[in-house]
Amino acid sequence: MSDFKDAFKRGLGASQRADTLRAEAESTIADFGRQVREASGEKVHVYLDETWIEKSRKFTRGVMATMLGTSDHDGAKKTHALFARVSVGKVSGGQEVLCVLTFSPGTYPIELGWETEVRVCADKTELVYGLESMLEDPRIGKKFRGLIATYPSIAERAAKAEQEAATKLLTPGTEGQGQGE
């Protein structure tokens, strides 16, 4: 007789393990983002975008081109992008895709792809190592330098926006002045 009860339990267990590993991987990525933010003097913010394929089509070469070129397939749904962006308060500047992460159904192995590099990571240790390798790549360094170079203008815009907001708060009703004349 088939033992569906055991198979059912194994399925629940596998799902739970996948959730645990997914949380662990996301925590690793969050830690990566936190450390990059700190190392950049709070200038660069990193975030994972799960809908990036629909938004961005500017790559033409290398690993990411493959993923962008075929976004209509189901496989794209498990692929997420890690972005870096300069932001001050609510004011944001340009952003760069650092890498794409493709999760397996059980979370690992995770394929990490950036520029012309692919790393297949079987567990957390390898994911950490892969992310470190990416940070050490001069092409990724160049992206960060480019972003950091825009920081002064973003900070200026943010200060201006803050000043304007403060002015509006101090002089209520100024928005509609002169309109009745």
Add this chain to the structure above:
Amino acid sequence: MALSSRWFDVWTEPLRLAWWNTGLAPKRGRAQRAEREKLDDEVWNIAGGVLRELSVYGVGLVVLGEVLPATLGRLAQNTPFELVSDPFMDTAAGIGALYDPSRVLVEFKANIDACLRNRDVTRAIGFTLRIASGPIVDIVGVHWPSRTIAENAMIRQSLGSGLQTHVTNLVDLGGDDAFVIVCGDFNDDPFDVSLTANLFGTRDRGLAKKQQRALYNPFWRLVGERKAHDSDPVHEAAGTHFWDSGTQTRWYTFDQFLFSSNFVNDGAWQLVESATEVWDRPPLAEDGGALHKGFDHYPVVVGIRSRIAGAPP
């Protein structure tokens, strides 16, 4: 880069692809490299001759193992082949590619590495192959670590699993347009765990048709002696790699091509399986199937055909 009008040939005859572990720039220690350098012009002449013969044979792309950029440049001399080069291609992998621009366009795509416990050694290089029309073919050339160190068996299995993940992702993303070929010197035979359980290379064409993540391995048919003892007095190579100190066998089929499912389904590219062969021909082969001194691998050749490019009106 514009492709030549010779693309029509792809329809009338198979486009042949080759893998060859040349042994010209071995990774093994300095002493062996020095020994190799001592091998005079004869080795280079034979290697160059192999490339020229492969070109005449209709090969449009040769993926090579144990080569350096300088090796490739020297090999390409006096052949129609051009070197695939890219500043970001990891030459430490010892893998390179030469292509015939009158037949195909081949570009570097990626260094593919399983992280392997913080050892960042690239063991696979990804290329893209295109012709005038039709889907791009992803080609991954690999050279897995040798059998001289016992623990490498586990590493080859890890590399097989990592590569399987990469291939599955390519196939999932590409859908009907996914055409992935993995080739190289695996330092394992088609029946070893790294190639079967880890990479999911199968001898079963029917299974490869059904299972999108499976890779059909036509080299199962080329393991061991290819002709019956009583059928032909001429002895052939009984594998792709010869190791004189082997106890159970001296011949191994370490050099293989594996094909993603669409190549054996009704895809735009088709495997021409009858073109699969161990290329044990002169100037590399000597009488009795022996390899010329200075070489320990034969090239392997496969054929594919586009059902789109060059289809008659």
